[in-house]
Amino acid sequence: xxxxxxxxxxxxxxxxxxxxxxxxxxxxxxxxxxxxxxxxxxxxxxxxxxxxxxxxxxxxxxxxxxxxxxxxxxxxxxxxxxxxxxxxxxxxxxxxxxxxxxxxxxxxxxxxxxxxxxxxxxxxxxxxxxxxxxxxxxxxxxxxxxxxxxxxxxxxxxxxxxxxxxxxxxxxxxxxxxxxxxxxxxxxxxxxxxxxxxxxxxxxxxxxxxxxxxxxxxxxxxxxxxxxxxxxxxxxxxxxxxxxxxxxxxxxxxxxxxxxxxxxxxxxxxxxxxxxxxxxxxxxxxxxxxxxxxxxxxxxxxxxxxxxxxxxxxxxxxxxxxxxxxxxxxxxxxxxxxxxxxxxxxxxxxxxxxxxxxxxxxxxxxxxxxxxxxxxxxxxxxxxxxxxxxxxxxxxxxxxxxxxxxxxxxxxxxxxxxxxxxxxxxxxxxxxxxxxxxxxxxxxxxxxxx
Numbered sequence: 001x002x003x004x005x006x007x008x009x010x011x012x013x014x015x016x017x018x019x020x021x022x023x024x025x026x027x028x029x030x031x032x033x034x035x036x037x038x039x040x041x042x043x044x045x046x047x048x049x050x051x052x053x054x055x056x057x058x059x060x061x062x063x064x065x066x067x068x069x070x071x072x073x074x075x076x077x078x079x080x081x082x083x084x085x086x087x088x089x090x091x092x093x094x095x096x097x098x099x100x101x102x103x104x105x106x107x108x109x110x111x112x113x114x115x116x117x118x119x120x121x122x123x124x125x126x127x128x129x130x131x132x133x134x135x136x137x138x139x140x141x142x143x144x145x146x147x148x149x150x151x152x153x154x155x156x157x158x159x160x161x162x163x164x165x166x167x168x169x170x171x172x173x174x175x176x177x178x179x180x181x182x183x184x185x186x187x188x189x190x191x192x193x194x195x196x197x198x199x200x201x202x203x204x205x206x207x208x209x210x211x212x213x214x215x216x217x218x219x220x221x222x223x224x225x226x227x228x229x230x231x232x233x234x235x236x237x238x239x240x241x242x243x244x245x246x247x248x249x250x251x252x253x254x255x256x257x258x259x260x261x262x263x264x265x266x267x268x269x270x271x272x273x274x275x276x277x278x279x280x281x282x283x284x285x286x287x288x289x290x291x292x293x294x295x296x297x298x299x300x301x302x303x304x305x306x307x308x309x310x311x312x313x314x315x316x317x318x319x320x321x322x323x324x325x326x327x328x329x330x331x332x333x334x335x336x337x338x339x340x341x342x343x344x345x346x347x348x349x350x351x352x353x354x355x356x357x358x359x360x361x362x363x364x365x366x367x368x369x370x371x372x373x374x375x376x377x378x379x380x381x382x383x384x385x386x387x388x389x390x391x392x393x394x395x396x397x398x399x400x401x402x403x404x405x406x407x408x409x410x411x412x413x414x415x416x417x418x419x420x421x422x423x424x425x426x427x428x429x430x431x432x433x434x435x436x437x438x439x440x441x442x443x444x445x446x447x448x449x450x
Contacts, residue, residue, distance in 0.1 A: 013033040013034075014033050014034035014035070016033060016035055017035055017038075018035060018039075018110050018111060018112045018113075019032065019033055019035045019036050019039050019040070019110070019111040020032075020033040020035075020108075020109075020110055020111075021033065021036070021047075021108075021109050021110075021111065022106050022107070022108055022109075023051075023052060023106065023107050023109065024105070024106055024107075025072065025105060025106075025107070026051060027051045027052040027053055027068065027107075028050065028051050029047045029048050029049065029050055029051070029052065030048070030106060031044075031048070032044040032047045032048065038113075039092060039094070039111060039113045040055060040084060040087065040092065041086045041087025041088055042055075042087050052064075053065070055084050055085060056082060056083070056084055056085075057082070057083035057084060057085060057091060059083075060082040060083050063082070064082050067080055068107070071098050071099065071100050071107060072100045072107065073100075074100065074102070076097075076098065076099040076100075077096060077097065077098050077099075078097050079095060079096075079097070080095070080096050080098075081093065081094065081095050081096070081114070081118075082094060082096070085250060088251065089250055089251030089253075090250065090251060090253055091115070091250060092113060092115050093113070093114050093115045093117075093118035093119070094111045094112065094113065094114065095112045095114045096109050096110070096111055096112075097109065097110045098110075119154075119255070122153065122154055123154065123259055126150045126151070126153065126154055126259075126263075127262060127263070127266070129146070129150050130146070130147055130150055130263055130266050130267075131266055133146040133147070133150075133270075134266045134269060134270035135270070137270070138274070140175070140270070140271060140274050141175070141176065143267070143270055144162045144175065144176035144267075147162075147263060147266075147267060148160045148176070150263075151243070151260070151263065154256075154259065155243070155250070155252065155256045155259070156225075156243070156245040156246075156247050156250050156252075157243050158246070159243065159244035159245070159246060160176065160241075160242075160243055161174060161176060161177075161187055161191070161240075161241070161243075162174070162175045162176035162231075162239065162240075162241055162267070163175065163187075163188070163191040163195075163239050163240050163242065164231075164238060164239040164271070165195045165237060165238055165239050165240075167236065172188065172191055172192055172195060172239075174187075174188075174191075175239070186212055187242055187244070189212065189215045190203070190226055190228050190240075190242050191228065191240040193215065193228075194228040194229065194230050194240040194242070195230060195237050195239065195240050197230075198230050198232065198237045199230065200227075200228065200229045200230070200257050200260075200261060201226065201227070201228040201229075202225075202226070202227055202228075202252060202253075202254070202257055203225065203226035203227075204224075204225060204251065204252075205224045205225065208224070208225070208226055224245055224246065224247070224251075225243075225244070225245035225251055225252040226243070226244055226245075226252075227242070227243045227245070227252045227256060227257060227260060228240050228241065228242040228243070229241050229257065229261045229263075229264045230264065231264050231267060231268040231271065232264070232265070232268055233268045233269070233271065233272040234272075238268060238271060238272070239268075239271070241260060241263070241264050241267065243260070284296070285297040287360075287361040289339055289342060289343060289361070290343055290346035290361050291346070292346050292349075292359050292360050292361045292367070293358055293359065293360035293361075294360065294361065294362075295360065295362045295363065297360065298358060298360030298368060298370070299420050299421075299424070301358045301370060302318065302358070302370050302420040302423065302424070303420045305358075305370055305372050306413060306418075306419070306420060306423075308372075308373075309372075309373075309413055309414075310414075314372075314373050314374075315373075315374050315375065315376070315412065315413060315414070316370060316371060316372050316373065316374060316412075316413045317370075317374060317377075317379075317380035317383075317410055317411065317412050317413070318368060318369070318370060318371075318410070318411045318413075318423040318424060318427045319368065319369040319371060319380065319383065319384055319387070319408055319409070319427065319442075320362075320366070320367075320368045320408065320409045320410075320411075320424065320427035320428045320430070320431045321366070321367050321368070321369075321387065321391075321406040321407060321408040321409070321431060322364070322365045322366045322367070322406065322407060322431065322435070323341070323345060323365040323391070323404045323405070323406055324404055324405050324406070324407060324435065324439040324440065325403075325404050325405075326338065326341070326364075326365040326404060329341060329402055329404060333397075333398070333400055333402070336398070337397050337398055337400065337402070340395075340397045340398065341395055341397060341402060341404065342361070342365060344395055344397070345365075345367065345391055346359070346361065346367070348387075348390045348391055348393075349367060349369065349387065349390075349391070351390065352383065352386045352387045352390050353369055353371065353383060356372055356373070357369060357370055357371055357372055358370040358372075362424075367406075368424065368427070369383070369387070371383050377410075377412055380410050380412065380444075381410065381442065381444065384408050384410055384442040385442070387406060387408065388405065388406055388408060388440060388441065388442065391404070391405060391406045392404075392405040392406070392440055405439055405440035406439075406440070407431055407432075407434040407435035407439045407440070407441065407442075408431055408434055408441070408442040408443070409426075409427045409428060409429065409430025409431030409432070409433065409434055409442065409444075409445070410427060410430060410442055410443070410444045410445065411423045411424075411426040411427035411444075412444070412445070415445075416445040426445045427445070429445070430442075430444060430445045430446075431443070
């Protein structure tokens with residue numbers, strides 16, 4: 001290929017896709033080819049007289065200054081990389097070839113835009129890291145922190161928020177906190193809109209004030225950009241991821257939105273897996289209707305309480321009860337009324353005992369209580385009297401006033417049993433004695449264990 005002798009040398013340089021520039025020892029641009037507008041967003045005449053460090057990403061300036069010193073000392077560089085801030089605010093990744101010309105006292109550099117490649121590599125690594133964390137981390141708060149770390153490597157994410165939505169209560173709560181100086185009210189408004197619309201929301205310095213004003217929120221101080229995406233599991237929106245950008249040099253864009261949307265799908269899947277796991281763990285230990293301990297967990301806690309009692313020479317009581325006339329209520333008013341009655345019984349039982357005591361539903365309308373660490377039998381009978389009074393009060397359910405009362409049996413450790421099964425069995429037997437005696441009373445096991 002032969003060159004056109006009539007085409008000036010600088011015009012040839014302007015045809016290159018890479019930027020060719022000449023800077024002085026201080027890094028001030030003396031000459032820049034036309035490709036600068038495509039790569040940096042600035043026309044050559046806008047760059048002349050400015051220093052490279054003015055346009056460079058602040059985090060890369062120190063390392064670049066050290067590298068420039070080596071180049072100026074006679075060590076050419078063929079492949080060093082750094083980041084610049086494009087005129088429109090996005091980050092540009094540059095690969096440089098640069099050499100110092102001692103006689104002319106200038107540095108000649110060729111800048112190649114490798115933003116697409118670097119972003120693709122970074123996004124791939126980030127998504128892999130987030131996917132790995134989503135499958136490996138059991139604690140959701142730790143997962144949010146890890147996602148925050150990874151996202152912050154790709155775009156401004158110092159101010160990062162995860163909000164979760166409970167459709168049952170129609171409540172939105174912040175699961176991963178903002179920085180203390182963030183505007184919580186404005187952030188909640190953004191989260192609410194993202195959840196409500198189930199679509200991403202990108203607010204710029206031009207659109208954010210008007211949007212916030214329309215939604216009755218104050219403009220957050222120093223916040224220039226907002227980027228929010230929904231957390232979607234199946235067909236349900238379960239929350240939102242929201243970023244705030246307080247920096248003046250870098251802007252969020254649609255590529256950032258696409259990245260955050262992919263991240264949100266990984267986070268939503270992890271949240272759903274964790275919720276499913278937690279629900280299964282809950283069902284394995286708790287009664288789903290009343291949310292009291294089920295038989296398995298109750299016996300396990302009773303076993304632990306007995307170990308402490310034997311070790312420390314303590315006493316405890318097991319109270320076993322069921323509700324009189326429950327079957328009649330179920331048959332007359334239906335199972336939904338019966339379920340509501342059991343839920344109310346559970347609520348009243350919790351109010352009759354200490355936080356350290358355990359209340360369980362062992363099946364049907366049968367409940368049991370561990371009254372732990374007591375000094376005498378009278379402590380248990382006082383609790384029994386309190387339970388009988390509370391559970392005998394009328395129940396207003398579905399427009400009906402229902403009456404029921406408990407029959408209750410009490411077994412003491414160590415007098416009436418050394419194992420959890422012995423104590424429960426003896427308390428159960430005492431409960432049936434109370435029922436046969438007319439109900440709405442308690443009976444203490446009569447004979448000590450032989």
